[in-house]
Amino acid sequence: MSIARTHLARDPAMKIDLVYGSRSEADIIFKDALAELVAEHDGRLRVRHVLEEASPAASRVGRLDRETVLAELDALGAFEGEAPMFFVCGPLGMMDEAKAALEGRKVPHTRLKEERFVSPVDSATGGSDEPQNVDVLLHGEKHLVVVKPGLTILEAAQDQGVDMPFSCTVGGCASCRVRLKSGKVSLGEPNCLDPDEKADGYILACVSKPLGPCVVEVE
Template identity: 30%
Template sequence: MTTATPTFAFTEPAPYWQSGVDDTLQCVSVHDETHDVRTFTFRAVPARRFAYLPGQFLTLELEIDGATVNRCYTMSSSPTRPDTVTITVKRVPGGQVSNWLHDNLQPGMKISVLGPSGEFSFAHAPADRYLFLSAGSGITPLMSMSRALGDLGGSMDVAFVHSARSPADLIFRHELVQLARARNGFRQAAIVQSRHPEPEWHGLEGFLDLPALERLVPDFRQRAVYCCGPAPYMTAVRALLQAAGFDMALYHEESFNFAELTSAAAPEPDVATACDGEGEGGFDVRFAKLGDVVHTKPGQTILAAAQQQGLRVPSSCSKGLCGTCKTKLLEGKVDMKHGGGIRQREIDQGWILPCCSVPLTPVVLDR
């Protein structure tokens, strides 16, 4: 573990971080969780306290090989410890951003970020009992939730089941064990595909299936489930729960595999529709909280216009797939052709994705 030399003193509490205004983090420590997973801890510059929901993410803006690259990483830290935030990153073979972070980011370095953002948090639907299911680096948002619940005290009933390739790949292994020892209402278990290189492993071996889940969490049907991991893992979990008669209204999932997302093609906005009638000259888009106004060209998405005119808006896939740029439409109409990054109920509530929305009228956004 490496750390930066402290350059601050404890004085009055710092003001809170303002998304859209504050944007600079300084790395203060780097800690190896496993052979290919590292946790990076940051403080704000200037000093700020962080308020966010457990499970939310930050969008990193990095300069890599002369280009600006955006990537979302869930915070593994808890908002109950507001002076720093952490992200926990697995090195992915061929992964542009994860490899850059592992190879380059050191204590003292500064990066630009947007957020926090995201809807994956138990705070949106509090329950009496939770089941956290994760695989690989998908553990990060659920670790944030676990840390928050552990810090807040009071009654808790959490069962946490994490899947990994081997015991050596178990992220936060010892901390989860310690949390379970410290809190009576917290249980944890791990399942590994292979016990190598730890032949004395006494936990479950194989893959999460219904017999294993019923053995570990007999009352899982009465719990709110939060799931995060690789897409095949979450597909298998959904199938498992559905086959078990689980009420899928209690199921929540999150995934940030942007390498796959950005390789998929999202539908283009309907330029003909956007350019009809009085839209021939484009429309103004006002960002209510930021106070900025941009003008879209005919057929141009809101995000493209904002970026072209120098406005920094949270985004990642830019194809309507990841939901990073999601915001509320306060006034006006848009033509949105998304690729799955927004739920129908969110659309019904007035949410849009600027990356794939073309204004049909002047627009006001809640951002």
């Protein structure tokens, strides 16, 4: 809703399609607000409800599995013309199916964004058994953060008054993305970094635990 409201208001050329899965019509969160947005924006927002229970509100009955996602996106012409950005958000199983559908259509991961509302599976494990020194380069200054066993770099920085950026704290938004300049970390999975970001040395401070002395830079 935030993405739709913001971009529809700011950019008259913006078009948004939402494929929205719910159990039943009564379970559709923002149903009326979405209908109002659709009415306000004259074709720039299209919403298709995929419901598990048959209803006049449903564009399709079923679950948002791979097949249904592709059928809905094809119905919207999502793979025709200029390549759009895809945003995927919801339960993990659905997200995996949606991502597999997009990957099957060769959507590059640079055009795919995801938002997860789950804790990384190994957030409670990993890291070193000893405290580790992490130098945090922030606004041109170096801050020494001592990360005790069990803590993430972000948690230790917050404890020690180092003002690193963050938002979700569970690996889902990339607000805490930093570049690992030296050293090794245990990076909690799943997280929202794409393969190119990982290859370029980026980590997420909120789900990373140092395995030895490290230097990270907030860009």
